[in-house]
Amino acid sequence: MGKITDLLDAINVANENTEELYEIFRMVTDFDYPVIRFNIYSGSGMIRQRVNKKGEDFEKVSELSYPPFDCVTGYERANVPYQPMFYACSFPTDYNDENTPPPRVVSLQETSSFFRDKVASGIERSTVSRWEVVKDLELVALPFLADYTMACKDIKTIKDDWNEAVKTNTLNQNGLELVEYMAREIGKTFASNVEYFKIANFVNYLLNVNEKTKAVDGIIYPSVPAAGSGFNMAIKPSVVDEKIMFVGASLSHLLKKGEQSYLHVVNKSISVEDGHITYQDNVMSDEEKKMYNSYAEGLEMRN
Template identity: 25%
Template sequence: MDKYEAFEKLKEYSNRLTEVTYEEIYDLLKNGIKFIPLPLAKLRVNTNIDRVRPNKGDKLFTHIDELGYIKDKEVIEKHLTSFGRANIPHQVMFYGAVETSLIDKQRLTAIAETSHLFRNPGNDCEEGELYTVSRWETQKELIVVEVVFSEYALENNPEIAQSFEKQKRFLEEHNLEPQDLEFHLEFLKFISNEFSKKVTNPEDYKISAAYTNLALLHPEVSGIMYPSVQTEYFGVNVVLTPEAIEKNVIPKICSTQILYKRGMKSFIANGQYYCKDIDIRRDIDWKEHSSDLLSTKEEVEEHLK
């Protein structure tokens, strides 16, 4: 089977992912298509990444380890059992969001990607749902794979369109034969659409998870970046390996946020607590916001009208 036949088979697999195993997809990518294209990009030093965890009721998290990637072996074994967009079951990854010109507060992207209220549009929460946002900062330049060939994202996000043109130029500079260039472009569009599709079944993440894991075989790659589905591709997500976080990323601040939702209207407000200086050697030192930084019931109601 050559790469063209393998690609056609992969497209056929994408229509019945509940029937095809992850191992079959991974093998088809690795040994059928073989040399998968990896559009590389740089995550610069001092890039801020926001990560979100839902709180259990009003209970606050006590240590930054609870806000980073999952370390509890029991949780990994018993609860991390589904495919994610960039992970297989029981595989730990660090998911977060970075700033874009369309969504300058990346915590909005991170909350939208984490909240079940956004994933299930019919759900309301007028009393508010509590989340904790932690901000992490890169300490060195990291190389990531950039997923920017999605037709959906290209229509909605001009920054993604610029990245697409840049990556397309990089491909063209390799002086590929026209047939190979067309193959690479079509393959990257297909993979990008897999990252950009809205899913109801975690099994539908098998192809994007397999592509991520193959990309991570590259010795310089620390993770992957892709447009945020839940923000209609205005925001951008980044996924990094635990090793990359431990070596190159540090936590800086965290705060509580409250998500209110009624119908198609939503409002994210400051929660009561924040910590502006995280020390990994001790528990989070929570402080209370002054009342003028908190939203009143009337203000919330006004936003949800």
């Protein structure tokens, strides 16, 4: 490992010394950052998932979009505090493959600690919203270097392309070391949000400071909880307002007994007027009722 790695490893994230971190970023000139461009084209779909608060439903489109700017947020994988981003799951090219979980499951893995808990039981309500890209998105990506055990086809392709580019091009070595360090960092799972200090600030640097990349719309990266079987995007709020359109939403019940689970769609949106959503209940078939009741027996509603 080189000097950049040593300096980044020495950063004490608990101190949250942003200036110390950005001094390391500035050791590489802006146009020497070797990053990947990734386009999501008009007509593409994406989904967001939010766990409902107890006894509450999402009745407005704004409640399903990015958080308000005064929202108290901590560090996340791709945002710093008080800088909300629009997180969404995109559809990999092989998402119809029987071995690839659907985006709805990927989004559950991202947003629901209850779903990830292998011993928890109960019923959790969550709302999935569907969005459509109406103007092409230009995103930045770090090389996919972490160990994604269920990597989808896109990840494998980009990994191969990156390795070939590194072999065949003359790259700034500090820039390469910095980007590859952060590529591994974005693929980690941390116990506390402050441990995302380095990667969250690096994403902020790419999207808002670096002259080579700050005009992009956001960043795309493999889903860590889903082991790379799908993608996440973090998109700038201003871009959402211009390039992404709300399509619809649905409320689901996740019925879970340990590692066994069943996802039932309770209702779907049928109209939107002045930003307010109207839902209509789904009518269950006899078979669906039987399945629901068999899973629901003995379970309590969590929210």
